[in-house]
Amino acid sequence: MATVLDIGVDLGTASVVIYGKGKDVVLNEPAVIAFDRDTRNVLAVGEEARRMMGRTPSNISAIRPLQNGMISDLEMACTMLRYFVGKVVGKRLIGGPRILISVPSGVNEMEKHRITTSLFETGARRTQLIDRPIAAAIGAGLPIGEAYGEMIVDIGGGMTDIAVISQGQIIATNKESADKIGGDAFDDAIIRYIRRKHNLLIGEPTAEDLKISIGSALPRNEQFYMEITGRNLISGLPKVMRITSDEITEALDDPLHDLLEAIQAVLEKTPAELLADIFETGITLSGGGALLSGLSEAVALSLKVDCHVAEYPQECVARGCGLTLENWSEYGRYLNDRKKRR
Numbered sequence: 001m002a003t004v005l006d007i008g009v010d011l012g013t014a015s016v017v018i019y020g021k022g023k024d025v026v027l028n029e030p031a032v033i034a035f036d037r038d039t040r041n042v043l044a045v046g047e048e049a050r051r052m053m054g055r056t057p058s059n060i061s062a063i064r065p066l067q068n069g070m071i072s073d074l075e076m077a078c079t080m081l082r083y084f085v086g087k088v089v090g091k092r093l094i095g096g097p098r099i100l101i102s103v104p105s106g107v108n109e110m111e112k113h114r115i116t117t118s119l120f121e122t123g124a125r126r127t128q129l130i131d132r133p134i135a136a137a138i139g140a141g142l143p144i145g146e147a148y149g150e151m152i153v154d155i156g157g158g159m160t161d162i163a164v165i166s167q168g169q170i171i172a173t174n175k176e177s178a179d180k181i182g183g184d185a186f187d188d189a190i191i192r193y194i195r196r197k198h199n200l201l202i203g204e205p206t207a208e209d210l211k212i213s214i215g216s217a218l219p220r221n222e223q224f225y226m227e228i229t230g231r232n233l234i235s236g237l238p239k240v241m242r243i244t245s246d247e248i249t250e251a252l253d254d255p256l257h258d259l260l261e262a263i264q265a266v267l268e269k270t271p272a273e274l275l276a277d278i279f280e281t282g283i284t285l286s287g288g289g290a291l292l293s294g295l296s297e298a299v300a301l302s303l304k305v306d307c308h309v310a311e312y313p314q315e316c317v318a319r320g321c322g323l324t325l326e327n328w329s330e331y332g333r334y335l336n337d338r339k340k341r342r
């Protein structure tokens with residue numbers, strides 16, 4: 001019989017990442033599912049579904065079931081998750097995996113319950129939730145058990161989790177605040193900028209491409225260019241344009257400002273001793289959004305505190321879940337969720 005593969009799962013708004021205990025990251029796919037709207041039959045999941053986004057006929061939907069840090073379609077979120085977990089653990093009738101999962105903080109208790117119990121259909125024998133900032137901090141290698149303040153900023157697609165952690169506890173967070181500024185907000189800002197400045201309408205994939213390829217939070221020393229095709233809003237026809245990296249930096253100014261304000265607000269809620277610790281060691285960035293060029297420098301410059309990007313930032317949450325399974329005696333006590341057994 002196959003050896004039991006316990007897994008740590010990051011159910012994100014943009015991607016699902018799975019860490020196999022003792023195996024490292026084993027899956028990293030877009031959190032997208034495509035289905036027939038009339039029958040709700042699933043047609044594609046992950047990368048294949050993502051390629052269908054914006055290109056489907058009217059009876060087919062290719063959606064992200066988690067948006068803005070919240071669930072937009074619970075049934076499809078569960079189906080997508082079970083598909084990915086099944087892909088990793090295979091079919092096993094007995095001795096199923098133990099699953100530690102992290103979900104966006106906008107997911108409510110009822111939804112959390114549905115997500116964890118729906119995983120039993122994959123054969124899981126035990127499922128448990130871990131707070132996202134805790135998982136991100138463990139995955140980023142921060143010594144969260146110490147009586148010392150650490151700040152983690154996990155920038156996802158639909159939201160950003162900001163938290164100060166000490167002795168394994170979250171001391172201050174942006175969890176209750178309304179602005180959940182993530183990488184999607186950066187893409188939207190690029191779409192608005194290109195429309196306003198060039199009368200050109202572009203889609204989200206093009207905006208994200210611009211951000212990843214030539215975008216930067218601070219002006220670059222060397223100028224980069226990218227050619228894009230959009231729809232000219234006056235003629236209605238396709239038009240090719242060359243966009244510069246400085247233009248993207250300008251476009252990102254507003255969401256960057258919002259992100260900095262959100263970090264500042266959490267720092268203001270942080271007790272003085274822990275604040276002093278953070279100003280000594282600096283802020284750690286994780287999540288795919290942390291990969292934006294110049295972002296840690298922009299945070300450091302604006303908040304006057306050191307800031308660094310974690311290693312493999314986009315995998316931190318899944319790694320944190322997996323490392324917790326691997327070092328249960330050390331990290332298991334930071335979970336405040338009751339385990340569910342089949």
Ligand SMILES: Nc1ncnc2c1ncn2[C@@H]1O[C@H](COP(=O)(O)OP(=O)(O)O)[C@@H](O)[C@H]1O
Nearest residue numbers: 012013014015156157183184287288289291292
């Ligand atoms: N190289 C990059 N530069 C800037 N942003 C990036 C880069 N790579 C990924 N991203 C952004 O990271 C976000 C997704 O991060 P991720 O951690 O996967 O999200 P989530 O945890 O919500 O699933 C998206 O907004 C994506 O555009």
Ligand SMILES: [Mg+2]
Nearest residue numbers: 012156287288
């Ligand atoms: Mg993430």
